Amino acid sequence: MANEANTKLKPLKQLGFRLNLVLLSVLSFYILTTGYSLLTLREQSQEFDALSSAYFDRAMHAAELSREAEVIASDTLVNMLNQDYDERYIQSPTIGLPEQNKNNASNDSFERSFEKIRKQLTANTPQEQVLIEKIDRLKKPYFNTIRTLNNYLIEKRKITQAQRNIEYHLLNLQKEIYLIPQIPEHEKSLIDELIKAINLSVLTLHSTTFHQLITQMNGISAFISNIAYQDNLTPFERKNIILISKLSQQVFTTTLKQQMQHSATLTAVNTTRTEAKKLSNACYKLYQLLKQSTQKASSEHKAFISKVMLKIGLFSIIFLLLTGVAYWFIHYYLIRRLNRLNRVMLEHVKGVKTDVPQSGNDEIAMMGRAFSIFVEATNKAQQDSLEAQKRTEEANQKLTQLNQSLKKLSHTDELTQMANRRHFFHELTSMWQLACDKQINMSIIMLDLDWFKSFNDFYGHQAGDQCLFQVAQLILTEVKNTQGIAARYGGEEFIILLPYFDLDQAVLFAKGLQDKLNEEKIKHHKSPQKYITLSQGVTSHMPKEGDKFDHLIHLADQALYKAKNNGRNQIVAQDNTENVSLRTSLS
């Protein structure tokens, strides 16, 4: 049970499971760390995007400044062109002066808009500081020129307004002249001259060059002179001539003023354009600088992110590869081999002799070798134990045999190989008790070789021994078929116990024995019969409880004694009353 408990480990206690758990923990920690790194990188990237956006905004503000400078200049020019358009195509004298306020308001709005964007720009580098200072330096003259230009445009508009008033008066005068009902024939040429002078004055108002102005003014003067020096002028005509003359003077001064103002305005426009270009260039340079630093920072950040991502990717691949190699190594070199060693150990425990893995020089190989030595020692011990067991069994067997032979020896007479006297009495004791219990006849025959001393003397002691053995074998052969026992009683004397034999049967048995001996014809030169003979004392008794077998032996001994005394070679039977009932002589 204990072995089974040890062999069936719970998953949590298995080394492989634990190692997998450790590797899984390492892998999870790595994933968490990498995830956290990527998250941090993403946050940094987002922060940088915000920063980059701020940079970009600054660049855009710089661009806006540049654009604003250009737009303001353009708008100013548009204003001027609009004004020219009004002057050329809108002849209404009702266009008034509120335009001045409109232009100033527009100018202030431009400046405010520019300043608003400018304030959003702060310098982060000395280079940027230089450019921003330059912008600040340039913006003042720029807006001053804008203001000057606006003032010129306002002034020009005023002059234009004056020109339109003059033109209006001239055209009214022309209308009045055309409305004169009946012009006398001699005055028609005069009226024509007046009309021409008026038309030329109106035309002069639109002259664009000084030369054109002078030429046209000379023409007007010529017309007026032609009319003024005529004698027959009516008061109406004189009044109109004076009026035309006055208006033509106004035409000259106003148009001259207009041309000069126009020239100043053009100069101001050029100055504005120049200042606008300077400011715009400075703003554009700042824009390019900011854009470059934004792009540079952005590309550097992107490169940094890519580099970090690449490093994380490479690190991840290397880490995963190393983890895989570590897993394989642990599994192949540790778990697999430990499992195999464990399996082999279990098989050995179950008695299956499989080869113990011992290859390598590491701890597991040493464990394998140690286990192999242990297995060899165990096998040797088992073998020794088996051999010892075998030897013990053999020794036991021998001991048993020895005991048996000792027992046999202790029971057997060495010379005759028949039961000895001690064994005979042991057997007699148990048989006697049985005979007492079951009322069985017990007969005893005591036998003694006749004239044996003289046999020894004549044939030698060795021959005497041989003779004793021969007679003993004969007795044993005869007793074998009975349930009795024969023993050497001492010297040349034997005793036979015959259970179930009554006296007659015992005598008969003794007679048969005597016959067999006679048939043997063992020579005895010193015996009267010339052969070995036996004297036998036979007795029999059915014992009762309390009877002793000693008495029966004593009776048999008495009977034998009597047989000897009666001449030997005979059987004497005697019952337990000690009366001799039979004597048999076989001489």
Ligand SMILES: Nc1nc2c(ncn2[C@@H]2O[C@H](COP(=O)(O)OP(=O)(O)OP(=O)(O)O)[C@@H](O)[C@H]2O)c(=O)[nH]1
């Ligand atoms: N060879 C041999 N002789 C034995 C042995 N035991 C006893 N004897 C001899 O047996 C003889 C017995 O002699 P005795 O008692 O005088 O008897 P006997 O000569 O047979 O005369 P009876 O018995 O009267 O006829 C002795 O000489 C013993 O030495 C034995 O084991 N071997």
